[in-house]
Amino acid sequence: xxxxxxxxxxxxxxxxxxxxxxxxxxxxxxxxxxxxxxxxxxxxxxxxxxxxxxxxxxxxxxxxxxxxxxxxxxxxxxxxxxxxxxxxxxxxxxxxxxxxxxxxxxxxxxxxxxxxxxxxxxxxxxxxxxxxxxxxxxxxxxxxxxxxxxxxxxxxxxxxxxxxxxxxxxxxxxxxxxxxxxxxxxxxxxxxxxxxxxxxxxxxxxxxxxxxxxxxxxxxxxxxxxxxxxxxxxxxxxxxxxxxxxxxxxxxxxxxxxxxxxxxxxxxxxxxxxxxxxxxxxxxxxxxxxxxxxxxxxxxxxxxxxxxxxxxxxxxxxxxxxxxxxxxxxxxx
Ligand code: PMV
Numbered sequence: 462x463x464x465x466x467x468x469x470x471x472x473x474x475x476x477x478x479x480x481x482x483x484x485x486x487x488x489x490x491x492x493x494x495x496x497x498x499x500x501x502x503x504x505x506x507x508x509x510x511x512x513x514x515x516x517x518x519x520x521x522x523x524x525x526x527x528x529x530x531x532x533x534x535x536x537x538x539x540x541x542x543x544x545x546x547x548x549x550x551x552x553x554x555x556x557x558x559x560x561x562x563x564x565x566x567x568x569x570x571x572x573x574x575x576x577x578x579x580x581x582x583x584x585x586x587x588x589x590x591x592x593x594x595x596x597x598x599x600x601x602x603x604x605x606x607x608x609x610x611x612x613x614x615x616x617x618x619x620x621x622x623x624x625x626x627x628x629x630x631x632x633x634x635x636x637x638x639x640x641x642x643x644x645x646x647x648x649x650x651x652x653x654x655x656x657x658x659x660x661x662x663x664x665x666x667x668x669x670x671x672x673x674x675x676x677x678x679x680x681x682x683x684x685x686x687x688x689x690x691x692x693x694x695x696x697x698x699x700x701x702x703x704x705x706x707x708x709x710x711x712x713x714x715x716x717x718x719x720x721x722x723x724x725x726x727x728x729x730x731x732x733x734x735x736x737x738x739x740x741x742x743x744x745x746x747x748x749x750x751x752x753x754x755x756x757x758x759x760x761x762x763x764x765x766x767x768x769x770x771x772x773x774x775x776x777x778x779x780x781x782x783x784x785x786x787x788x789x790x791x792x793x794x
Pocket of ligand 1: 476477479480482496570571602603604605658659748749750
């Protein structure tokens with residue numbers, strides 16, 4: 462078998478502080494509004510892509526098991542897009558390794574598609590800068606557009622009447638942020654989520670009346686968040702992030718039938734975060750498409766907040782700080 466040298470890329474998850482929830486274009490993965498996230502320094506995904514000119518189909522291995530079903534389908538569809546852009550036909554052998562539980566609301570799709578986009582673009586010789594890579598990663602999973610960059614990152618929704626909307630929606634780093642923040646992840650469950658974020662978004666947009674208000678609020682929240690990041694104002698960043706996340710979950714829960722990612726265990730953690738604030742500790746909660754709670758705080762407070770969360774929940778707790786953007790690495794697979 463003649464296979465090329467693999468291209469190996471590493472990317473980290475990101476957690477949104479102003480969330481992306483809802484697409485205005487499902488095919489192109491264009492969101493309704495801008496979102497803002499922090500890329501983490503934990504749970505990297507490493508993906509190797511080799512081209513195999515003799516193969517009749519793509520072969521995908523995820524965490525040591527041959528991928529089938531939806532995972533295979535999404536990966537192949539993404540590779541088709543890369544091949545189309547690169548004007549190439551060879552099939553690929555993809556080997557991807559996550560260090561975060563897949564599908565549990567800890568952003569494995571963000572690190573996964575950012576790593577796949579970089580490795581595949583390199584393997585197929587697709588030219589382009591980081592912005593082009595962010596646009597490409599977006600097509601795999603919206604939040605992946607942000608994991609191309611490190612630190613705080615904004616994903617621009619783009620303007621609906623742009624001549625080429627696909628070109629107009631990409632992430633870019635927030636270069637003027639002056640905040641040392643950490644996210645303390647309380648891992649309540651690590652299994653796959655019952656409803657995919659794709660399905661849940663579609664359903665929220667279509668049936669939840671409060672969604673419109675939440676979306677309008679996101680636009681204002683993003684402007685205030687950027688200002689607070691510039692000013693190093695942890696309290697304002699925390700308050701905006703918690704309000705935005707809880708508003709997103711409230712909108713989902715108002716869908717018919719309701720989409721519920723919050724569990725009784727999540728609610729208990731939210732209570733512990735409130736209790737910390739009442740004691741004067743700067744801690745704010747955020748949640749994604751899963752039951753796990755991430756506690757946003759100043760970097761200096763992360764250790765003691767993690768200790769408290771371990772003590773009161775008994776759950777595994779991971780401290781994440783600001784991490785790097787996606788990068789290529791020497792072959793080691
Ligand atoms: O990129 P997706 O389709 O996995 O959507 C992610 C959506 C949230 O994580 C809930 C919010 C966000 O902005 O990351």
